[in-house]
Amino acid sequence: MVFHFIVGTLAAVGLACILWSVYGLLFAGFPRAGDCAELYLFLDGASPRAEQLLRTAHRARREYLPGIPIVFIDTGEGCEPLRQLAAQLGIEYFNR
Structure with missing residues (x-):
């Protein structure tokens, strides 16, 4: 149970990092x-x-x-x- 919580948290943080990188690439000129x-x-x-x-x-x-x-x-x-x-x-x- 704890393992699933840790994996889920890391996946959410990874997704947030990916989305932030995509946002930075798309709106770099603004x-x-x-x-x-x-x-x-x-x-x-x-x-x-x-x-x-x-x-x-x-x-x-x-x-x-x-x-x-x-x-x-x-x-x-x-x-x-x-x-x-x-x-x-x-x-x-x-x-x-």
Whole structure:
């Protein structure tokens, strides 16, 4: 009876190891919680699409990538309203 229990336990542990290995192979390309990732956005702050880009990136972070840092790099002269919006959304703003 004890022998069957030990064999069954070892079989369950072996099956769990096999399943974990298969999971690791299948999902190796997906980002994991322990991996470091950042989203960098490059655009001229004077562009009419800049505000939309910031809001879309914020929405994507909120829905799909919670906690990912977003960095917006303004390739133009800089834009104070856009800097304020980035601060409200929790996005780092840099002027190149």
